[in-house]
Amino acid sequence: MFLTRLVYHSLADFMSGSGSVSDEMGRILSAGLRNNPPEGLTGVLAVDGDRFLQVLEGSRQAVSTTFRRIARDAAHRGLQIVFCGEVDQRCFSDWSVAVLREDSLPAPEAREVDYDHITADGLVERARRIRETGLIARRETLNADRA
Known part of the structure; x- marks a missing residue:
């Protein structure tokens, strides 16, 4: 298997749904926890204000199929x-x-990010920091043989 990583960002359009922001996040969370582990997908979906940051990792087919759905x-x-x-x-x-919980980022950490010019490494690091400070849900680590 070729291990593939996809990194993207998008504007979070919560107004398109009929529910609140927390309802939309619950829907997205449920879908990710239901769909991604059986496909061997790992990663993080981080919400940074009005922006989604996502890192998806897994087989080329699983990443491609999931991104098309997204x-x-x-x-x-x-x-x-x-x-x-x-x-x-x-x-x-x-x-x-x-x-993201704004109050939990270290003082020198940028609160506003220029998403038009962020690098892939910068986006992955931003997602990692958000995950460290604002974790909602997490599943157990995959077995090493599924890497």
């Missing part, structure tokens, strides 16, 4: 792929969804 979801607008390619190892060995 692209059709009305909760996302203006999807921008920052990186998609083969990698040697996972950055995230589990699956989680996180929401």
